[in-house]
Amino acid sequence: MIKYGIGSLGAVLIGFLADLVFGDPSTALHPICLIGNLIAGLEKRIRKLFPETEQGELAGGRLLALLVMLISTGIPAMLLVGFYHISFWAGAAVEAVMCFFIFAVKSLKKESMNVGRALQEEGLDAGRKAVARIVGRDTEALSETGVVKAAVETVAENFSDGVFAPMLYLMIGGGAFGFFYKSINTMDSMIGYKNDKYLYFGRFAAKLDDAVNFIPARLAALFLILTAPLVGLDGKKAWEIYRRDRFCHASPNSAQTEAAAAGALHIRLAGDAYYFGKLYKKPFIGDDIRPVEVEDIARMNRLMVAASVLSLVVLGVCKAAILWIIAGM
Numbered sequence: 408m409i410k411y412g413i414g415s416l417g418a419v420l421i422g423f424l425a426d427l428v429f430g431d432p433s434t435a436l437h438p439i440c441l442i443g444n445l446i447a448g449l450e451k452r453i454r455k456l457f458p459e460t461e462q463g464e465l466a467g468g469r470l471l472a473l474l475v476m477l478i479s480t481g482i483p484a485m486l487l488v489g490f491y492h493i494s495f496w497a498g499a500a501v502e503a504v505m506c507f508f509i510f511a512v513k514s515l516k517k518e519s520m521n522v523g524r525a526l527q528e529e530g531l532d533a534g535r536k537a538v539a540r541i542v543g544r545d546t547e548a549l550s551e552t553g554v555v556k557a558a559v560e561t562v563a564e565n566f567s568d569g570v571f572a573p574m575l576y577l578m579i580g581g582g583a584f585g586f587f588y589k590s591i592n593t594m595d596s597m598i599g600y601k602n603d604k605y606l607y608f609g610r611f612a613a614k615l616d617d618a619v620n621f622i623p624a625r626l627a628a629l630f631l632i633l634t635a636p637l638v639g640l641d642g643k644k645a646w647e648i649y650r651r652d653r654f655c656h657a658s659p660n661s662a663q664t665e666a667a668a669a670g671a672l673h674i675r676l677a678g679d680a681y682y683f684g685k686l687y688k689k690p691f692i693g694d695d696i697r698p699v700e701v702e703d704i705a706r707m708n709r710l711m712v713a714a715s716v717l718s719l720v721v722l723g724v725c726k727a728a729i730l731w732i733i734a735g736m
Contacts, residue, residue: 454608538557578725
């Protein structure tokens, strides 16, 4: 058990570093793409099995979620068991590749920085198109401030569910547990909407996502606060705004990291937004201490990357200490 725990810890470290260097590979065979295809395929089939009623769609959504979690966790688990049975090094290598596919630090930074670059070099329309690649809201009418805020909010929120939460689940249960988390997170991004199509069918997936992110979102916010002074931002203000505004969102988790980021940057985030042509009234997060500017995207990314590294160090030390204690028992 200790041996496999050490292999898993090494795999997380290697996978994280590989992601920092190479970024998330763009391929149709990416495991997260395959999970997305699984969700889409099962949705079509399951909807045919259940009536188009509230109870029917709730039941169908539960079945879809259970099948996706079972398949997305079971296949990586069987692969790891098989390769670790062949040899420790084969298993650790496969697990490192899994971790590499799960992390998204460099791609998150790259896509958000593209927004700032588009705004500065090509203008507002290009910025709107660039930010539309990474946000779910309508972007056609966003001002330059709105585009920058959307990019900053995305980096802040995705630090939790694209970096810290996967890292935490990987540290706890290895590659298979990492894919367990990503299967839920991917379902939420695909069917967790409160619109006519997914209000009932996607409810179970959305609630699952809230549950698995509840603790990670709060820990991720704390790491942003702790890291802020290390990159020249305001940790004290980050803590103040976090305590005040961390629940200023319909989701119990989304405002956690956004509040910490808003405080650290001395800007105001969130507010009303359009989704699928419909206006959603949302409270502001943070204080309007200074105007939002394009450079805030780069500042947010410095904070995100530094917090990711600090998280890796702290969680890695914690796991190593636990393994050492177990080995001595």
